[in-house]
Amino acid sequence: MQIGMIGLGKMGGNMAERLRRGGHEVVGYDRDPSISDVGSLKDLVERLQAPRAVWVMVPAGAPTRSTVEHLRDLLSDGDIVIDGGNSHYLDDQRHAADLRTHGIGFVDVGVSGGVWGLEYGYALMTGGDEEHVRRLMPIFETLKPEGEDGFVHAGSVGAGHFAKMVHNGIEYGMMQAFAEGWELLEASDAVTNVPETFKSWRHGTVIRSWLLDLLVRALEEDPDLAELKGYAEDSGEGRWTVQAAVDHAVPLPAITAALYARFASRQADSPAMKMVAALRNQFGGHAVASAEGQTGKGADAPGADVTPPVEAEG
Missing domain, CATH: 1.10.1040.10 (N-(1-d-carboxylethyl)-l-norvaline Dehydrogenase; domain 2)
Incomplete structure (x- = not known):
């Protein structure tokens, strides 16, 4: 098959390479011109023959949303957009509904395999219409591990990313x-x-x-x-x-x-654990380390103003 790949980072770049090794023609686009085959999304779409398949492999959220919206205005009836990033499944459903009004298909693919996928293959979890998934099977067969499980059509749009x-x-x-x-x-x-x-x-x-x-x-x-x-x-x-x-x-x-x-x-000095330590001090008279690392008085230590109701934690 011929496919466009948007995003040629650690995952996208290795996936494009695995597809090329499998005999597919990949036209890649990346913001980094040193690794991009074309200068823009418009150039990428023009290089592909209809009906086109374009795989989006960029960070989830705003980058994916803006890329899909841009493709919507560039692609034609019968083309398919594949989102292989870690998008939220509800975003998939919104993208599919939007693209459908332009006659463009949408398939979401959860991809697992990390940097080892180039050598060993990627586990693929797909969501979308049966006809769209079936049309893309040559791509999926090349990306998944050879001669093993590793691919599932999990359900309708959103199912791949939910899985x-x-x-x-x-x-x-x-x-x-x-x-x-x-x-x-x-x-x-x-x-x-x-x-x-x-x-x-x-x-x-x-x-x-x-x-x-x-x-x-x-x-x-x-x-x-x-x-x-x-x-x-x-x-x-x-x-x-x-x-x-x-x-x-x-x-x-x-x-x-x-x-x-x-x-x-991510907490070098947990605020919650400070409170746990303070409470243990108050009800149990446990020694408490100060911010400077010194051990302070417990609630029942000499000079304390409060008599604790219990002496043990709990």
């Missing part, structure tokens, strides 16, 4: 569980070889996974993770997953806790 959203929520929970297990092993005096312990779990255990493989690789590169700061961003999809759970009244305690743990990682 990817839930996938990323699960990923949050799995990553948090591995991280907490690592911290506990490091804190233990009993286990003296933490990296090899994780490595031993890669075969024969019920938690073997690609994430575990990546964890072992990270520990091989930096056994104590001394080169890293304990700070983790969230892509936004974890938040969307939790919000969707609220909307559907579905309990997600593990995924929600993992999301909140990422928020906590």
